[in-house]
Amino acid sequence: MRLVNLTIRNxxxxxxxxxxxxxxxxxxxxxxxxxxxxxxxxxxxEWLFYGMTKRRQLGDSYSRSEYAxxxxxxxxxxxxxxxxxxxxxxxxxxxxxxxxxxxxxxTFVDGVAAPFSTLGITPIEAFYPVVAQHGLxxxxxSKPKDRRDAICAAFGLDELTALKNTLDSARSSFQRTPPRxxxxxxxxxxxxxRILGELNETHELARRWQATPLQLxxxxxxxxxxxxxxxxxxVEGATTANALxxxxxxxxQASRSVFDASEIASNGGVLANSGAALEAVASSxxxxxxxxxxxxxxxxxxxxxxxxxxxxxxxxxSPTGDECPMCERDTLTADKRAEIAKRLADNVDRxxxxxALEAAVNTAKAEIAAYHSQISEFxxxxxxxxxxxxxxxxxxASEEDVEGFLSDFEAFRAARQFAQDTLxxxxxxxxxxxxxLEAPEKVTSVVDGAVRTKDSVANMVAPAxxxxxxxxxxxxxxxxxxxxxxxxxxxxxxxxxVGKTLRLEPAMxxxxxxxxxxxxxxxxxxxxxxxxxxxxxxxxxxxxAEVKALYDRLNVGADVVFDSMEPGTxxxxxxxxxxxxxxxxxxxxxxxxxxxxxxxxxxxxATTPSSxxxxxLLDDPVQSMDDDHTEAFIADIIPHLLDDHGKQVxxxxxxxxxxxxxxxLNAARGHKVFHYDSYTRGGPAITEQxxxxxxxxxxxxxxxxxxxxxxxxxDRIRVLTEHFIRELHLHIMGVPVPSPQYDRATxxxxxxxxxxxxxxxxxxxxxxxxxxxxxxxxHHTQVGYAVPTLSNIQPHINxxxxxxxxxxxx
Amino acid sequence: xxxxAHLNEVHSNTTKPLSKKLVETFRNAVRDPSVAKTDYxxxxxxxxxxxxxxxxxxxxxxxxxx
Numbered sequence: 001m002r003l004v005n006l007t008i009r010n011x012x013x014x015x016x017x018x019x020x021x022x023x024x025x026x027x028x029x030x031x032x033x034x035x036x037x038x039x040x041x042x043x044x045x046e047w048l049f050y051g052m053t054k055r056r057q058l059g060d061s062y063s064r065s066e067y068a069x070x071x072x073x074x075x076x077x078x079x080x081x082x083x084x085x086x087x088x089x090x091x092x093x094x095x096x097x098x099x100x101x102x103x104x105x106x107t108f109v110d111g112v113a114a115p116f117s118t119l120g121i122t123p124i125e126a127f128y129p130v131v132a133q134h135g136l137x138x139x140x141x142s143k144p145k146d147r148r149d150a151i152c153a154a155f156g157l158d159e160l161t162a163l164k165n166t167l168d169s170a171r172s173s174f175q176r177t178p179p180r181x182x183x184x185x186x187x188x189x190x191x192x193x194r195i196l197g198e199l200n201e202t203h204e205l206a207r208r209w210q211a212t213p214l215q216l217x218x219x220x221x222x223x224x225x226x227x228x229x230x231x232x233x234x235v236e237g238a239t240t241a242n243a244l245x246x247x248x249x250x251x252x253q254a255s256r257s258v259f260d261a262s263e264i265a266s267n268g269g270v271l272a273n274s275g276a277a278l279e280a281v282a283s284s285x286x287x288x289x290x291x292x293x294x295x296x297x298x299x300x301x302x303x304x305x306x307x308x309x310x311x312x313x314x315x316x317x318s319p320t321g322d323e324c325p326m327c328e329r330d331t332l333t334a335d336k337r338a339e340i341a342k343r344l345a346d347n348v349d350r351x352x353x354x355x356a357l358e359a360a361v362n363t364a365k366a367e368i369a370a371y372h373s374q375i376s377e378f379x380x381x382x383x384x385x386x387x388x389x390x391x392x393x394x395x396x397a398s399e400e401d402v403e404g405f406l407s408d409f410e411a412f413r414a415a416r417q418f419a420q421d422t423l424x425x426x427x428x429x430x431x432x433x434x435x436x437l438e439a440p441e442k443v444t445s446v447v448d449g450a451v452r453t454k455d456s457v458a459n460m461v462a463p464a465x466x467x468x469x470x471x472x473x474x475x476x477x478x479x480x481x482x483x484x485x486x487x488x489x490x491x492x493x494x495x496x497x498v499g500k501t502l503r504l505e506p507a508m509x510x511x512x513x514x515x516x517x518x519x520x521x522x523x524x525x526x527x528x529x530x531x532x533x534x535x536x537x538x539x540x541x542x543x544x545a546e547v548k549a550l551y552d553r554l555n556v557g558a559d560v561v562f563d564s565m566e567p568g569t570x571x572x573x574x575x576x577x578x579x580x581x582x583x584x585x586x587x588x589x590x591x592x593x594x595x596x597x598x599x600x601x602x603x604x605x606a607t608t609p610s611s612x613x614x615x616x617l618l619d620d621p622v623q624s625m626d627d628d629h630t631e632a633f634i635a636d637i638i639p640h641l642l643d644d645h646g647k648q649v650x651x652x653x654x655x656x657x658x659x660x661x662x663x664x665l666n667a668a669r670g671h672k673v674f675h676y677d678s679y680t681r682g683g684p685a686i687t688e689q690x691x692x693x694x695x696x697x698x699x700x701x702x703x704x705x706x707x708x709x710x711x712x713x714x715d716r717i718r719v720l721t722e723h724f725i726r727e728l729h730l731h732i733m734g735v736p737v738p739s740p741q742y743d744r745a746t747x748x749x750x751x752x753x754x755x756x757x758x759x760x761x762x763x764x765x766x767x768x769x770x771x772x773x774x775x776x777x778x779h780h781t782q783v784g785y786a787v788p789t790l791s792n793i794q795p796h797i798n799x800x801x802x803x804x805x806x807x808x809x810x
Numbered sequence: 811x812x813x814x815a816h817l818n819e820v821h822s823n824t825t826k827p828l829s830k831k832l833v834e835t836f837r838n839a840v841r842d843p844s845v846a847k848t849d850y851x852x853x854x855x856x857x858x859x860x861x862x863x864x865x866x867x868x869x870x871x872x873x874x875x876x
Contacts (some may be wrong), residue, residue: 115843156816157816159814159816159817159837159840160816160817160820162836162840162847162850163817163820163833163836163837163840166836166850166851166854167832167836167854169851170832170851170854170855170858171858173851173855174855174858174859179859179862179863181862181863182862510862513861513862514862517828517858517861517862520826520828520829521828521829521832521858523826523829524824524826524829524832524833527820527824528820531816531819531820531823535816
């Protein structure tokens, strides 16, 4: 792919007044002073293909804010766009890149948004066709790792380089900022290290777990914890489950020796059932009271209930016959049986009421028993005097806590005792009430007792349940304080530390996995690095040899030279030799030699055989080179690029002599020379140094035109005189006009040189001075100046044509 | 030149599941023009975190107290 035309609009130093630059040639030479926008042109081509420039990449690494928005021209024209007419695989295509929001950009092919890859143009590092002077030594004077990355990119290994760098960065980030699960696991494991550090078995573990970051070793650490558990419990626990069971039992023993809290611990979970049971007791006692009332009312007949029972059973035992089961005589006659049956029938109500009473009493007793069973699950025992002393010793530093608790406990104990006493009294009443009811003289007291019992139970229920509920709350507040004091006991604390840590197996697994991920990623990084080195070594043997060959072309016959590239882990050494002795190149070669090395590196990339770029652009490539190296570049490297690689070569230089020398050596090739005439707010004014004959023809045509055309003709005569003197100097004297003093010289300044050129006559000197003055723009601003007519212009045209013919320039 | 074969071969030669996933994630990102270079790292790191998260989920689903 070769460049044919280029248009730069509002990019870097180029303003809105874009003019197409024709690049149709093998060798395109641009001469211009520093600061006239040459690099803007180089960067425009770089940006067109890559959407980025090397200078900007470097700048962003220094200060992103300082370099932000520097693609667009500072004077704010829009759009910022670079367009090139290119010749690719025998066809022309118009490609362009336009700057968008936030410095993104969009590419177009023949006016349609499309990536350049649709034309087979893959802009990758390994093909970089733009060689900038400022970037020559970037490669040489960079860190060995960056240098290695640059070489890899040059060799087309940039995907592997990027993979390795990405893995490196991701791993570092993963390590530096671990996920929350990891920090949480570390926090959990580190919670008990102080106590674990006191145990022989876990001392080493604790040391590593206190490090930053925590260093876990599995299964070694689990085994250390199991060993510690065995020592603490005196029982071997082969598994974590066994060890935890053993620790639990041991802790119970140990904590009881400090204080046995089981006696005063409440089980609030049973409160609801207990309350219901107590309500049932009260309800059943009410039933008893009602049954006693009914039974006492049925006591109107004179027969005791025992007699009625006896008679009933007698009739059942001897349903026929006259023998009485009691006296065994024939006294149970039909008449007697009928009389007894009548008595029974007359007392059936009393019998039924009595049966109902017995059932109610039994139910009430059962309910009381059920309640006792239920409330025993609440589980609070009594505090002995020694228990209270133990508690006061434990809470010696917080007396208020323990005294408050003891006061609440006493209130609970009293309420519980009251409830128990009430139920005990109720039970005694129930045991006796049916028997007492047999004695008519006791009926009244039984009935009164039933009412009292009912009331006392009913009045006891609510306060009793409130006492249980309140104690449960008190215990819940007190228990953590008590547990903390028990846990602070050395043995208990050690058991707790080992037990809790053993239970943190999931956290250990998370950390082990985290370490595994880091380790595996590290291994992957190493394997990618090894792969890169292998491939790099293979490519160094071929492409590295090209760098050396290009370097040698620039340093013919030198004894202190660049020698080789030596790959290492994450690095690339550059070796040089001084009279055969090896030394680091970056530290020992001269600036000129380092520039040559940098240039060789870039040219190796630009000449990659598979590159889609058919051009190489060199922006001031010889700035730090002496004459010999510059001449080697001009006389050997440029023809090498043109002839051996078939490249279209674009050279930008601020040194006129270099441009002239290149033009001179390549006169037979299709070449073009461009001058940066001036730099204005609108951008650089670039004019092509067109052939003298072509310029003369253009002047003749313009001189016959209107006033505007004639003014243009006068200006072109000025340009013609400048070119004429420069060409004649080169043609006759064999060298370009002296540089740099005449590099930007106007016709007035160049005119004295004409006098010194061998063969020029005084008449020609005088005549040329007249023409130079005629075209001098300084005269054109004087008051009364009028654009010359054709008859005024024609003599100067004739003079210049005559001179050029005489000296064989046309 | 940039030869896709280099990265493809590294991917083929990588056998460990996480490593393979990391290479694959990077390859997908680097060859997708819509993915910014700054996102490569985050995507790879996300995979590393996902690998950890799997273990974390497994651990969480098991009882703490054997």
